[in-house]
Structures are given as structure tokens and as C-alpha cells.
Amino acid sequence: MDDHTPQPPPSPDLWATVDTLSEWLDTHRPVEGREGVLLRILKLSEEVGEVSEAVIGATGQNPRKGVTHTWDDVQSELCDVVITALLALRTLTPEAREVFGRHLERVAKRSLGTTRAPLDR
Template identity: 45%
Template sequence: MNADVWDTIGQLARYFEEHDTGLGLAPEEQWTLQVLKIAEETGEASQAVIGARGTNPRKGTVPWDDAHAEIADVAITALIALARMRPDGPAEYLARHLAAKSAKFLPPAPTVVPGPTERA
């Protein structure tokens, strides 16, 4: 992720933290509510997928773009939660965690063995 994305995520995290602090919520309460917000966004993404598949006859269908937007909302909300819970370096934490998780599924990067050096 580029620095602009993390800068925006950091700004949003600070905004919501200031708002919640103004309401008198302790950090752990704020984090709990942020995680619940992720769950809410996930529910909206689920509803959009159901709508895109047209499996709820009462509601008709919606375009897949609606589902894509809701998935993006889940990701944004999760990144804000991480930034609020790990203000000391959420990008680095995410990178380390992603590396550990992906190592379970992806083959290791090939090792490049340098060839003999050419003399001038």
C-alpha cells in the first residue's frame, strides 16, 4: 500500500478517535466498537452479494459494483481499526502479518544464485 493510503487511513483513525474520546469512550471501548463496525460492513457486503446473485426475490438484483464497494468499505474499516489499535506503525505491522500469513499458502520466493562475474 502506498504512503498516501496510509496517510488517509491515519487521518481517519485520528478523526474517529477524537470523536469517540469526546463521547467519553476509553480506548478499549473504541476498539471494540470499531471491530463491531467491521462486522456491520461485512453484513452489508453479504447483502450486496446476495443482491448481485438475485437470491432474495423480495429485493431484486443489484450490480456487482455494489458488492465491490461494500468489500472496499470492509477493507477501509479494518485498516482504520488497525491504525487505531496500533498507532505506532500499522503499515509495518500489517506487512509483517501479511508476510507470515502468506508464507503458509504461497511458495517461497526463488533464491537467485549469482553467476560468475565477468572480468573486464
């Protein structure tokens, strides 16, 4: 391999980043308590709507607007959904990593009929 080949930047640690973002959100939360938790969960619906908007825009399905988005936009919006869901889960429990890992294992076992290797911890 050529020493001058650019290398991709290292990926951030998923759960460390989720924890950091969760802490940041907690310090900037305009609504506290139960309502704040519920609003963080409802944010997920907003993000899913943005995925729908991007798909409609990428396919030009609104004849009045035409093509307004790219498939890269759809990818970005899907990432926002994942991040928002992980943050909502983290808001509900500090053990979000373990809760998600166990659930993913159950889904994999149910879907694939076998237990897959555990997530990197």
C-alpha cells in the first residue's frame, strides 16, 4: 500500500459519543423531568419524517417541487434517526448499551436462527 494514500479518519466510539451527546443534551434541555424525556423520544418521529421528506425529494414524487434531495441526504437523515433513537434510549437508561446489545442479540437470533457474535464492548 502506498504511504501517501489518504486513510479514513478513525470512527468515533459509538457509545462514548452517545454518552457525550446525552450529557450535552442534558445540560441544554429546555424542558426538564418527564416532559423532557417524552420530548426527546418524540424527536424520533420528527427525524423519521425528515427521512420521508428526503425520499420523496430524492425521487421527485412531489410534482410541484421536483427533485429536492439526494440519496446522500436520505443516508444522512437515516443516520439522524439512528442517533436520535440511541439518545432516546440513553435518556431512558444509563445501561442503553447493554439494553441495545441484548435486544440486538434477540432480534438476530429470532431472524437468523442462531446467536451471532456479541457486539464489540
